[in-house]
Amino acid sequence: MIIWEVAYELGVEYLRLWKAYVFPSPIDVFKTLYSLFADQTLVIAILSSAKRIILGYLVSVILGLIIGLIIVKFKWLDENASPLILGLQTLPSICWLPFAILWYGLNESAIMFVIAIGSTFAVAIALEAGIKNINPLYIRAARTMGASGFKIYWNVILPASLPAIVSGLKQGWSFAWRALMAGEMMSATKGLGQVLMVGRDLADISQVMAVMIVIIVLGVVVDKLIFGQIEQNIRQRWGLDRA
């Protein structure tokens, strides 16, 4: 923060390298942040973004897990569909937006679709890799103990690949977040991305910065509170944090 302020003082006030509208001072940014919270703009934006991402993300997790399981189950599908899925994953999800708008119109569903498609493949790939890397001994042991079919999936394969699944979920979350922002900046009437876009349109650099800060803070909070807790829990159980 101090470095930021010093850079601002030096660059904008004294040396006049940049204009104040390209490089905001931290004080201005926090003032804007405060006023955005005070007039509820950000609260509404955060809530509507949260609703979209939670729904979109849930859909993608369910779809991703189903796709992953299907791929693992059928070897020929694995051989043929894996490159396709990898390709689809590298495609930035915002590229789906034109499609989404044509299919669903300029509305919530379109953004949700972009979010879901962004993280589905990350989850599917992580699940597939997780299942493929299970120690075969666990499966052999489970089979000699009378586990088979669905039971072996539920009681052995899924828990054994859980560490990989969680890292896939985490990755999926960050893809979903990016897709959400891109989608909102392009086509939404409310939401964080839209507030950020308004800041750009009004050449209000401190508003842009303020929204960026909110996004970063939200990302860190979700990561620490949800994924961090789950990962910590797994690491403790498995004894992975003893190195």
Added chain:
Amino acid sequence: MSIKVEDVSKRFITKHSDTETLSRVNIEFKPGEFICILGPSGCGKSTLLNIIAGLEEATSGRVTLNGKQVTGPGPDRVVMFQEAALFPWLNVIDNVEFGMKMAGVAPAQRRERALKYLKMVHLTKFQHAFIHELSGGMRQRVALARALTFDSEVLLMDEPFAALDSQTKMLLQIELQQIWLETKKTILFVTHNVEEATILADRVVVMSANPGGIKKEFQIQVARPRQPGNVDLAYLMNNIMQELKTEVEKVAKAEYDNDWNIQKNPVLPSINDNLGSGV
């Protein structure tokens, strides 16, 4: 419960090689018998056990359990592996309960039986511990408790103590003898350790290598519980060792370079030695 292995052969065919791991093996295990299968590494003893367990399929021949042919793995032939194969996402008691959970036993009953067997291996204090908190010996005890919960009459053990230190191994060998005397299970125990085989078994089956087959059987009629260092066992061990030596040599010949020879000079030469220099 008697197990019959009839004419079982196993070939592993890959792009580069065709190995006959087992060649027409015939053997029968009587109910309540403790059998050790002994052989050099690579003689197919673990393969034989896996075929009996149903984890691998025989190329030809068949295995029957009480007259019924074995087609796949099942809880009537529980296997204990060299590594404990406990699930790291479950704690000790849940691991012990796993088999009963698969069989659909009610939770209260499950817990009660799991505790009974944990008591048998002296680990009730650790019932809520996670697997990584246990030592290697404790893990094998948990695996043993888990195997006992199936109440199967057959227990298949694939070098379960091989990775343990010798003190822990000794303790577990004594405990296994006691558990076997209490439960009267048929135990098939694969090992490469001659001492372990003589301490544990009623009958030691020595396998030959390349291709794997039964070479010779030894009846061990020594009073239990047996301790290492018993004179009768030492005599038997020596006999078995002679039988095994040629097999070990055969395997080594196939794996090592041509200049290798099991008959080493019986006098260890030292750089200070100069035999005959004083004559």
